[in-house]
Amino acid sequence: MTAGRYHPVAAILHWTIAAVIIGQIIGGLYMHGLPNSSPVKFDLYQLHKSFGLTVLFLSLVRLGWRLTHKTPPLPPSVPPWQKIAAHATHWAFYVLMILTPLAGWAIVSVSPTDIPTKWFGLIPVPHLPFFGGVEDREAAEHLFEEQHEVLAKIIIGLLILHAGAALKHAFVDKDGVFQSMVPAANRAWLGLAGIFAVLGAASLFYLFAAETPAQATPSRSQSDRGVGNWVVDYGQSELVFIGSENGNEFRGAFGNFEADITFDPDNLDDAEIRVMVTTSSATTGDSLRDSNLPGSEWFDVKNHPQATFESDNVRALGDGQYAANGTLIIKDVERPVTLEFGLDIEGDEAHAAGHANLVRTNFNLGENSSWFEEEGVALEVRVEFEIHAKRKN
Ligand code: HEM
Numbered sequence: 193m194t195a196g197r198y199h200p201v202a203a204i205l206h207w208t209i210a211a212v213i214i215g216q217i218i219g220g221l222y223m224h225g226l227p228n229s230s231p232v233k234f235d236l237y238q239l240h241k242s243f244g245l246t247v248l249f250l251s252l253v254r255l256g257w258r259l260t261h262k263t264p265p266l267p268p269s270v271p272p273w274q275k276i277a278a279h280a281t282h283w284a285f286y287v288l289m290i291l292t293p294l295a296g297w298a299i300v301s302v303s304p305t306d307i308p309t310k311w312f313g314l315i316p317v318p319h320l321p322f323f324g325g326v327e328d329r330e331a332a333e334h335l336f337e338e339q340h341e342v343l344a345k346i347i348i349g350l351l352i353l354h355a356g357a358a359l360k361h362a363f364v365d366k367d368g369v370f371q372s373m374v375p376a377a378n379r380a381w382l383g384l385a386g387i388f389a390v391l392g393a394a395s396l397f398y399l400f401a402a403e404t405p406a407q408a409t410p411s412r413s414q415s416d417r418g419v420g421n422w423v424v425d426y427g428q429s430e431l432v433f434i435g436s437e438n439g440n441e442f443r444g445a446f447g448n449f450e451a452d453i454t455f456d457p458d459n460l461d462d463a464e465i466r467v468m469v470t471t472s473s474a475t476t477g478d479s480l481r482d483s484n485l486p487g488s489e490w491f492d493v494k495n496h497p498q499a500t501f502e503s504d505n506v507r508a509l510g511d512g513q514y515a516a517n518g519t520l521i522i523k524d525v526e527r528p529v530t531l532e533f534g535l536d537i538e539g540d541e542a543h544a545a546g547h548a549n550l551v552r553t554n555f556n557l558g559e560n561s562s563w564f565e566e567e568g569v570a571l572e573v574r575v576e577f578e579i580h581a582k583r584k585n
């Protein structure tokens with residue numbers, strides 16, 4: 193005896209939600225493991241949020257459908273304990289299909305980074321309303337991250353049981369239970385293909401057409417496309433910042449910056465140094481601290497994806513030492529800054545190492561943060577850089 197079939201609407205929703213959830217788990221784990229400097233991380237997070245909210249919406253539709261429609265009974269050949277296990281799994285899935293994306297939505301709603309959510313770059317999605325009064329946003333964010341991860345892990349466990357049982361029905365029992373979820377009508381397959389075409393098109397739109405902060409982010413020039421008479425070897429160069437939190441020194445780095453350098457020690461009048469730094473590429477190795485850096489309190493990467501330094505003049509201090517006076521712009525605040533550096537040119541290869549000292553609140557960095565308090569992050573930040581470059585031919 194064979195079981196009946198699920199309505200094509202239930203089947204379309206089942207397979208769409210299943211595929212997207214599996215993609216969310218793989219994508220979620222992958223994106224979480226990427227370093228902040230990865231140029232795709234930001235976009236993956238935005239896509240993860242868009243697909244996850246799609247799961248939430250479709251799951252609510254599906255729950256509504258389930259509560260108002262009959263499902264085909266399992267065949268009598270299925271032992272009672274398996275029937276109970278199947279029902280328990282199905283209802284647990286409904287709970288997880290709704291709670292997991294809600295926990296994800298809660299993460300972005302309480303996060304101090306306050307990055308807005310736009311469904312595939314098209315439809316603005318507000319933050320969840322319940323968290324206006326939350327004081328310790330970092331702790332709340334951390335809590336929801338943990339819950340989101342645990343819920344996703346429970347889905348993985350149930351999925352193994354559920355898919356295993358479904359495949360056993362299909363290949364061992366051959367009792368029609370698997371077939372009950374496979375829609376017979378061609379129209380249903382067209383419907384499924386239609387949903388995936390819409391989601392695929394929305395993803396492509398997000399990646400290529402939607403205005404996103406990440407698109408304003410420059411990618412590191414790998415060749416000699418930069419201006420000036422030197423080509424920076426970014427693999428050997430670094431831009432580091434050193435601060436102190438609660439009296440302990442920490443070091444961070446910008447993984448992504450570009451420098452256009454026109455420099456000839458015999459003609460300093462024409463010397464020009466321009467450095468463009470991708471603010472979202474800042475990392476310090478501490479995940480809690482790093483999760484705060486892109487937010488509006490700190491680099492506000494959404495509105496200010498770049499920080500720049502542009503020299504006005506370069507002076508020789510003697511003994512291979514130089515000082516470049518110029519303007520540093522962070523978060524639209526312009527301040528005069530002097531970079532002091534030592535330079536060593538051998539043939540066509542140059543090595544420069546230097547530093548500048550900044551007061552971070554002059555650039556509105558972390559001025560309202562709880563870290564601003566006495567015990568928090570010191571106001572002085574030292575920026576150190578090391579540049580290896582080759583002369584352009
Ligand atoms: C995370 C992914 C998945 C979720 C959340 C999920 C969820 C569900 C739910 C809630 C039901 C109950 C049907 C209803 O109440 O409308 C169901 C039934 C079913 N699922 Fe899945 N499913 C997933 C993945 C899969 C996979 C990968 C397979 C196949 C390998 C599969 C095969 C089936 C079959 C055959 C049924 C009908 C079985 C029955 O009526 O007892 N599912 N699924």
Ligand code: HEM
Pocket residue numbers: 213216217218220221224240241242243244245247248289292293294295296297298299300309337340341344347
């Ligand atoms: C059913 C849908 C979803 C599934 C299965 C899912 C799954 C996952 C997984 C497996 C991770 C990696 C967890 C980790 O390694 O810490 C993750 C991370 C994340 N998800 Fe989801 N997710 C879903 C929906 C959403 C939604 C709707 C949002 C927001 C609107 C969201 C926001 C996030 C964020 C912000 C992270 C990163 C958390 C962190 O860095 O620790 N997710 N998700």
